Amino acid sequence: MRMPPSPQSLLAPERRAKILELVRHDKSVLVKDLCVQFGVTSETIRKDLTLLEQEGHLIKTYGGAYIQDGVKNEIDVSIRKMLLPEIKDAIGQRCASLVEEGDTVFLDESTTCLAVARHLLHRDITVVTNSLDIAQVFSDSGQGKLLLSGGELDRKNRCFVGGSAEDFLSRYYMDKSFVSCRGADRAAGITDGSAVNGRIRSMMLQRAKQRFLVLDHTKLNKANFFRICDFDAIHTVVADAFPDTGWWEFFRQRGIQVLESGTQGG
Template identity: 40%
Template sequence: MLAVTRRNAIKAQLLERKSVTISDLSHHLHVTKETIRRDLRLMEEQGDLIRTHGGAYILDGVQNDIDISIRQVIKAEEKNAIAEKCLRHIQSGDSIFLDMSTTCWFLARQLINHNLTVLTTSLQIATILSSSPNIRLIMIGGVFSPNSMSFQGENTCKTLRNYYVDKAFISCRSLSMENGITDISEDVAAIHHLITQRSNYTYLILDSSKVGPTSFAFTCDIAAIDAVICDQPLPEFWQDYLKKQDIMVF
């Protein structure tokens, strides 16, 4: 296969899936991983994609659903910093909800030794916490999404309605003054909307790149949350806006 043909095939995969892994491309295109790495390096220089450890992705469109294996290495330092901030708001004996976001995945890795009840829709988070004798783990099932390694759909929401928690930690794809909290799919948005009604206190956790845009599916108004935890200080006009709605900013 000619190099230009191979790179066009990579572009087609990115347009369809929004993210790709080196392993998958190597297998699909029948070339070595090193060849794929060279292709991705050149394509990044040409502005076609953004490389990350193990693959690449594009930020294109309001419904851009990036594979979790890619998301786990995007802005990893920022997400870990957010997780450390979240940890300060969790007390022994709390019941908490962790969503399917990779930021909550970072948080879960720091909760192993805590005495908690944890509800989650994330298979990866459940796997991390399943080894802890201190955590009462409740896995919320439903239709499995391989892209996010989590459960979604009506059955997920139906099960979630049986519970109330002290604190919920949810992420989002976008936060906008005009359009509120939005996400990549109706299923994710429905879970997040529901848990804001089932928690005594809801934390919206996100990195600063998500502040401003709008994504595909409406989750809830900003007033539905109680606090925002971000990796860096929000602009002053955002802090003033949230303060007027009695929303804490950390």
């Protein structure tokens, strides 16, 4: 009986087909993981990803590639950190300006909230989060008070999820919650790619006096797997821009404050 070829012995077209299968299943792939799996150099993998991008199959970024298809789309956090860094930094700076000394603040595991965290260093505040990266930022700064949930480790998003995380976070009430999402749609509401992260976002919005939705324009007019909440649960939206002017009237009708970060970067 003939054995199937090992990943290391595949021809280039076969390897690219396998890479495409992986990215369609996992929604994102990392160059370093593909190098190990297929036994080839990072240069070879980057050439494969470039060709697949040229054929319209995926979007290549530094360190990997991703696709935007599917309502359960969860892109690896190391890739998300590379997307729209200037825009996220501007959103983070705008959000940080809304935080006052002595506030208790929830930050979710999104890379946008990671940008918020970087602008909150050296502030006398208490931060509650389930994000390993945000915890690291505040740990390194040596300022403020940090409460990090435990729970099941979601390696793809570098955060804690599940019953233990939800139980821990349910004990606290915040002055302000900053929450992002995977999609915002006027009909579907505010949605996430996973139920476990979506439940935590929903919980922390319910436990805050002031509730902020933070997102960039690429999240607009998209609906994902899990509904976090309706827009009525949000007090303020902080974003870089709203290309669809219908959003302004939508927010006005619901009494939702809109703050733009003031960047046109890409």
